[in-house]
Amino acid sequence: MRRIRANAIAILTVAWILGTFYYLWQDNKPQSTPEGAWQRGRGHAQKPGAAPGRLEIHPIDGTIPLIVSQPPRPEQSQLLGGFNEKVYLSAKQLKAGDDPYREHAFNLQESDRLGGERAIRDTRHYRCATLSYDADLPSTTIIITFHNEARSTLLRTVKSVLMRSPPSLIQEVLLIDDFSSDPEDCQLLAQIPKVRCLRNGRREGLIRSRVRGATSASAPILTFLDSHCEVNTDWLQPMIQRVKEDHTRVVSPIIDVISLDNFAYLAASADLRGGFDWSLHFKWEQIPIEQKMARSDPTLPIRTPVIAGGIFVMDKSWFNHLGQYDTHMDIWGGENFELSFRVWMCGGSLEILPCSRVGHVFRKRHPYDFPEGNALTYIKNTRRAAEVWMDEYKQFYYSARPSAQGKAFGSITERLSLRRKLNCKPFRWYMENVYPELRVPEQAAMSSVLRQAGLCLENRRTDGPVLAECRSIGASRPSSQKWELVEPLIRQQDLCLAISTFSAGSKVKMELCNAKEPRQKWKPKGTSLLHMVSGLCLDSQTPTGPVVVAQCRPLVASQVWEPQVVT
Numbered sequence: 001m002r003r004i005r006a007n008a009i010a011i012l013t014v015a016w017i018l019g020t021f022y023y024l025w026q027d028n029k030p031q032s033t034p035e036g037a038w039q040r041g042r043g044h045a046q047k048p049g050a051a052p053g054r055l056e057i058h059p060i061d062g063t064i065p066l067i068v069s070q071p072p073r074p075e076q077s078q079l080l081g082g083f084n085e086k087v088y089l090s091a092k093q094l095k096a097g098d099d100p101y102r103e104h105a106f107n108l109q110e111s112d113r114l115g116g117e118r119a120i121r122d123t124r125h126y127r128c129a130t131l132s133y134d135a136d137l138p139s140t141t142i143i144i145t146f147h148n149e150a151r152s153t154l155l156r157t158v159k160s161v162l163m164r165s166p167p168s169l170i171q172e173v174l175l176i177d178d179f180s181s182d183p184e185d186c187q188l189l190a191q192i193p194k195v196r197c198l199r200n201g202r203r204e205g206l207i208r209s210r211v212r213g214a215t216s217a218s219a220p221i222l223t224f225l226d227s228h229c230e231v232n233t234d235w236l237q238p239m240i241q242r243v244k245e246d247h248t249r250v251v252s253p254i255i256d257v258i259s260l261d262n263f264a265y266l267a268a269s270a271d272l273r274g275g276f277d278w279s280l281h282f283k284w285e286q287i288p289i290e291q292k293m294a295r296s297d298p299t300l301p302i303r304t305p306v307i308a309g310g311i312f313v314m315d316k317s318w319f320n321h322l323g324q325y326d327t328h329m330d331i332w333g334g335e336n337f338e339l340s341f342r343v344w345m346c347g348g349s350l351e352i353l354p355c356s357r358v359g360h361v362f363r364k365r366h367p368y369d370f371p372e373g374n375a376l377t378y379i380k381n382t383r384r385a386a387e388v389w390m391d392e393y394k395q396f397y398y399s400a401r402p403s404a405q406g407k408a409f410g411s412i413t414e415r416l417s418l419r420r421k422l423n424c425k426p427f428r429w430y431m432e433n434v435y436p437e438l439r440v441p442e443q444a445a446m447s448s449v450l451r452q453a454g455l456c457l458e459n460r461r462t463d464g465p466v467l468a469e470c471r472s473i474g475a476s477r478p479s480s481q482k483w484e485l486v487e488p489l490i491r492q493q494d495l496c497l498a499i500s501t502f503s504a505g506s507k508v509k510m511e512l513c514n515a516k517e518p519r520q521k522w523k524p525k526g527t528s529l530l531h532m533v534s535g536l537c538l539d540s541q542t543p544t545g546p547v548v549v550a551q552c553r554p555l556v557a558s559q560v561w562e563p564q565v566v567t
């Protein structure tokens with residue numbers, strides 16, 4: 001009896017150890033294989049007969065076993081048709097003694113050493129591998145525009161797409177050669193099945209080149225890529241799925257980092273979204289903390305105020321309906337803001353999908369020339385975006401970028417009429433609903449005192465907002481009597497005037513500003529300050545008592561507020 005029990009315990013222990021090992025292996029399994037990934041599609045079974053990966057020790061912590069991809073299998077050569085990779089790559093070699101960074105602003109020697117493809121780590125959260133996608137996803141045209149791209153990076157972009165996407169989803173890969181010095185960089189690649197090459201007769205810049213690509217695309221979905229990317233395992237399905245479910249969504253992957261020095265493929269943080277400052281400078285920023293806390297599932301999409309611009313998937317009809325791009329923008333820059341504002345304000349949305357990963361070589365400088373100069377081109381493009389989409393908020397762009405004033409930006413009549421035709425929402429809506437975290441600059445918002453019959457609205461630390469004697473310290477007012485009226489907020493530093501409840505008689509208090517909070521929304525109306533949601537007006541009741549909201553009675557003394565700009 002005792003022996004049976006001992007055996008049972010031994011068997012259970014072994015089973016437990018095996019189970020734990022299997023579990024750990026599942027957790028760390030993802031490792032892209034150029035040949036294996038596109039077999040996955042809906043299910044996650046390996047292709048019958050596929051060679052299993054080799055077990056290797058994790059290079060960083062030395063403990064976790066990983067599957068490392070096998071070298072390409074013979075059927076891959078079919079993927080390339082008559083294209084001769086060796087000839088293509090070896091035709092252009094870095095000469096001994098040449099600076100490997102000079103031509104492309106990344107280490108060309110390292111890129112060339114990697115050749116046309118390589119295995120990269122699957123950087124997704126492990127739960128992504130358990131998701132499944134519709135079997136009947138629509139197909140896409142991959143649009144890659146480039147100007148003097150290195151052959152090795154361009155080829156890896158194209159090959160990674162062909163190898164790590166379900167073939168049925170790739171209608172074609174459309175290369176737009178933006179007047180590169182050597183037409184063969186593009187033309188030779190067109191020998192690869194599904195790859196087409198269009199060459200511009202003059203330098204157009206990436207914006208007009210993408211529009212050319214989109215116009216010539218035959219699939220119902222457009223996928224844009226830069227010319228120095230490597231797509232990762234199952235990158236495409238999550239994006240097409242989201243667009244299929246709602247054609248107004250414009251989706252991006254998480255953009256992993258390919259080192260410009262050694263070409264290591266590095267996982268980017270999964271907690272970032274796109275943002276910008278008032279000079280219209282793009283930046284990655286943390287997801288706001290409330291949204292982060294609410295994210296129970298790391299595979300869920302992340303709403304983003306703007307996209308980085310280079311890598312996204314969009315329904316073709318929606319792209320056309322929304323006015324493609326502003327084709328008066330030149331070379332590079334600004335088009336991502338213009339597209340992002342337009343998508344949000346005209347009825348769509350932007351998101352980043354954590355289960356889709358694409359690597360990109362981020363560079364520190366532009367390796368190509370700007371015929372009109374880099375700075376002037378960026379100003380022209382962003383100025384067009386600001387003038388067409390940012391309404392009264394464009395003043396903050398001009399204060400952040402004073403050099404933009406007076407610079408030529410061409411006619412925007414067509415884009416303004418597009419905005420009217422599409423019946424797009426005001427930029428204020430975007431600020432309140434999409435990007436409330438973007439602070440209006442302090443120095444740009446003018447401070448005022450709010451006078452009422454010789455008294456001033458003052459925020460007291462203990463009593464909150466009250467009417468008090470107007471004071472000054474030297475030439476200026478104490479900060480407790482200075483208010484910034486930045487619609488819809490009435491603010492003092494980080495605090496904003498808010499009602500407590502939505503009923504008449506509700507006391508007014510100060511709380512952390514949030515332009516989306518209905519209790520904080522005010523607007524001047526005649527001589528009154530109207531609380532926009534309750535329809536009540538700011539009222540002092542008695543000169544020294546608490547300030548409240550009450551039924552609006554225009555011109556009644558306790559509701560008359562006189563903003564007066566102060567220093």
Ligand code: UD2
Nearest residue numbers: 145146147178205206226227308309310311331332333334
């Ligand atoms: C980022 C975007 C890029 C674009 C840009 C703003 C990513 C990963 N990249 O800059 O796609 O939205 O912000 O405009 O989000 N190119 C041409 N013709 C030109 C200049 C460039 O075809 O005259 C190509 C270029 O070869 C590349 C792409 O356009 O494939 C983007 O250019 P980049 O890589 O220099 O831009 P990047 O990544 O710094």
Ligand code: MN
Nearest residue numbers: 226227310361
């Ligand atoms: Mn790029």
